[in-house]
Amino acid sequence: MKTARYRESNPPSPVELRKGSSSLLLRDKSRSNKVRRRKVAVFDIDGTIFRSSLLIELLEALILEGVFRANVRKTYARQYSRWHDRKDSYEKYIDAVVRAFDSHIKGVREKDFAPVADRVISFHRNRVYRYTRDLLKELKKKDYYLLAISHSPMYVVGRFGKRLGFNKVYGRLLELGADKRFTGKGIYEDLIFDKAKVLKRAVEKEHLTLRDSVGVGDTESDIPFLKIVEKPICFNPNAELYKAAKRNKWRVVVERKDMIYKMTNNR
Numbered sequence: 001m002k003t004a005r006y007r008e009s010n011p012p013s014p015v016e017l018r019k020g021s022s023s024l025l026l027r028d029k030s031r032s033n034k035v036r037r038r039k040v041a042v043f044d045i046d047g048t049i050f051r052s053s054l055l056i057e058l059l060e061a062l063i064l065e066g067v068f069r070a071n072v073r074k075t076y077a078r079q080y081s082r083w084h085d086r087k088d089s090y091e092k093y094i095d096a097v098v099r100a101f102d103s104h105i106k107g108v109r110e111k112d113f114a115p116v117a118d119r120v121i122s123f124h125r126n127r128v129y130r131y132t133r134d135l136l137k138e139l140k141k142k143d144y145y146l147l148a149i150s151h152s153p154m155y156v157v158g159r160f161g162k163r164l165g166f167n168k169v170y171g172r173l174l175e176l177g178a179d180k181r182f183t184g185k186g187i188y189e190d191l192i193f194d195k196a197k198v199l200k201r202a203v204e205k206e207h208l209t210l211r212d213s214v215g216v217g218d219t220e221s222d223i224p225f226l227k228i229v230e231k232p233i234c235f236n237p238n239a240e241l242y243k244a245a246k247r248n249k250w251r252v253v254v255e256r257k258d259m260i261y262k263m264t265n266n267r
């Protein structure tokens with residue numbers, strides 16, 4: 001079995017580990033030298049940085065370019081209309097998109113799929129929110145270790161995250177068969193669908209610290225990592241996440257048009 005490309009980005013170099021005054025020092029007994037623990041900032045991608053869903057854009061592009069049949073669109077058209085007409089939730093629409101992708105990716109050749117993913121990112125690479133884009137830049141300057149966790153496929157989030165300067169990106173990994181066609185199965189699904197587990201794993205693997213950590217998400221699937229970080233930010237939250245924000249007194253930030261609203265009623 002061969003796995004899809006873009007598993008994880010490389011760990012930081014020793015130079016990166018030494019950089020930054022904000023880091024904490026610890027003694028690495030196995031190597032008897034000092035290793036700095038960098039602060040971590042964790043971001044969701046779709047709806048938090050990207051002003052759409054990378055999976056939706058990928059699926060639409062696969063249909064437009066003939067990799068998926070056009071009638072695949074029918075399987076999520078109703079949920080799209082119901083969301084578009086504000087009769088049902090965005091989450092139901094996304095769930096229908098995920099089902100459509102998962103049930104049609106089996107048998108597709110990687111060589112037909114990967115160039116479409118490349119073109120999706122080239123086309124949409126700057127379609128980002130100002131607030132999170134600027135926050136990323138600010139945290140990068142402060143030497144935070146930037147971590148992205150997304151449920152969209154790594155073929156798109158890996159490329160998108162790297163362009164934005166993330167140190168490491170976690171997304172869904174698609175299994176490839178020996179014939180270089182997708183099997184329709186995912187790899188490490190239990191890990192990627194638990195964003196708290198992903199964050200804890202990265203903190204341990206990359207020698208990070210949760211002290212002064214920052215987390216930004218837009219839906220309830222981000223709650224597990226928002227509960228762990230010291231500075232959780234609910235950005236353009238959906239109803240479920242907003243409820244959690246009220247309950248936990250988390251910061252809420254909303255961006256509409258060219259305005260950014262920072263809610264002070266929570267904190």
Ligand SMILES: [Mg+2]
Binds near residue numbers: 044047048217219
């Ligand atoms: Mg999201």
